[in-house]
Amino acid sequence: MEKEPLISVIVPVFNVAANLAQCLRSLLKQTYQNWEVILVNDASYDRTGQICRDFAAQNSRVTVIQQPTQQGVAVARNVGLAAASGEYVTFVDGDDFVDAAYLAHMYQQMQAKQADIVIGGYYELDEQAGNFIYYYPAGKVRSTVASTAEVLQQIGHNRIMTACGKLYRRTLFEEVAFPDGWLVEDICVVVKLYTAAQRIVLLDESLYCIRQRQGSMTRRLYSFQQYRDTLAAHFELVMDYLVNGYDPAPAFARLEYVLNYYRWYMKQQGVTDGTAYRQVMYYAKRMQALKKK
Incomplete structure (x- = not known):
């Protein structure tokens, strides 16, 4: 055998x-x-x-x-x-x-x-x-x-x-x-x-x-590194769809979900005056404009 x-x-x-x-x-x-x-x-x-x-x-x-x-x-x-x-x-x-x-x-x-x-x-x-x-x-x-x-x-x-x-x-x-x-x-x-x-x-x-x-990672307050790495991972996700020739719509939808979540989360935490929040707002607005085209 x-x-x-x-x-x-x-x-x-x-x-x-x-x-x-x-x-x-x-x-x-x-x-x-x-x-x-x-x-x-x-x-x-x-x-x-x-x-x-x-x-x-x-x-x-x-x-x-x-x-x-x-x-x-x-x-x-x-x-x-x-x-x-x-x-x-x-x-x-x-x-x-x-x-x-x-x-x-x-x-x-x-x-x-x-x-x-x-x-x-x-x-x-x-x-x-x-x-x-x-x-x-x-x-x-x-x-x-x-x-x-x-x-x-x-x-x-x-x-x-x-x-x-x-x-x-x-x-x-x-x-x-x-x-x-x-x-x-x-x-x-x-x-x-x-x-x-x-x-x-x-x-x-x-x-x-x-x-x-x-108290696991998914239930703690988000650190700046986790925010940064999450965005980097989702930007890379979009790129992987594009370079491999697949419809990027699901990757864009996932990125939009992450951006909207972070925008809501930062407002809840009162963190709206830093570079991280401005970055989230920048991409969230651009994606909203892209959907309207």
């Missing part, structure tokens, strides 16, 4: 001691057998490093890479990619967790449809409320082959614009890397991967759980 190809699971971690063990246990329980887990510890100062070392000591397929200084999730993912040996790659955040069939079902779709990317379904754990939020009914799994153009039309959807919860053919990353130091990097990277792919599968099955933590 032919051996299954190796799948590299890249897990960037930073101060996730409270939830990391659950994440790693979910990976060790995979029904798919041929995998490696690459933990990139981004200079955590809680017990994250020790938990990584404990799991690596218990399983030879778990590797720990210790970053000397905190450099961010983008660098950690690039470090993980450089160390990966698998024919296929997936990313899991250190405070999320996956179903035991996560790798098996994603790989089955990859093989059955001869795909380069499988975009899996996800569900959410709202820790504050103590509830799970499901988007795909159990027992009604649907798998669809989609063209790159069809996927790019959906760029505003959460599972389309994030790097996690997907299985990628490793060769797609030969000319693609996460932008070092950016706080918002997923959206412009996944679009490059989509345009490089020949076949993409949308798998409507709840396999990946996103933990919505109180």
Whole structure:
């Protein structure tokens, strides 16, 4: 019987001691057998490093890479990619967790449809409320082959614009890397991967759980760097559509959404006298004028 190809699971971690063990246990329980887990510890100062070392000591397929200084999730993912040996790659955040069939079902779709990317379904754990939020009914799994153009039309959807919860053919990353130091990097990277792919599968099955933590990055006040990186990522997003010959309307719509959100947010925070607000207003007005033409 032919051996299954190796799948590299890249897990960037930073101060996730409270939830990391659950994440790693979910990976060790995979029904798919041929995998490696690459933990990139981004200079955590809680017990994250020790938990990584404990799991690596218990399983030879778990590797720990210790970053000397905190450099961010983008660098950690690039470090993980450089160390990966698998024919296929997936990313899991250190405070999320996956179903035991996560790798098996994603790989089955990859093989059955001869795909380069499988975009899996996800569900959410709202820790504050103590509830799970499901988007795909159990027992009604649907798998669809989609063209790159069809996927790019959906760029505003959460599972389309994030790097996690997907299985990628490793060769797609030969000319693609996460932008070092950016706080918002997923959206412009996944679009490059989509345009490089020949076949993409949308798998409507709840396999990946996103933990919505109180105090997580998505719930904090926006820093100037996050504002700057978000805009840079969306400007690059528009450029990726244009240089690859795809209809840029979805990218412009996403950029307009971000600009309008920041305009509202800065007004709420009383930050309307700085260069950031003027930049937002400049592009927001130009985009409104462009829509009227």
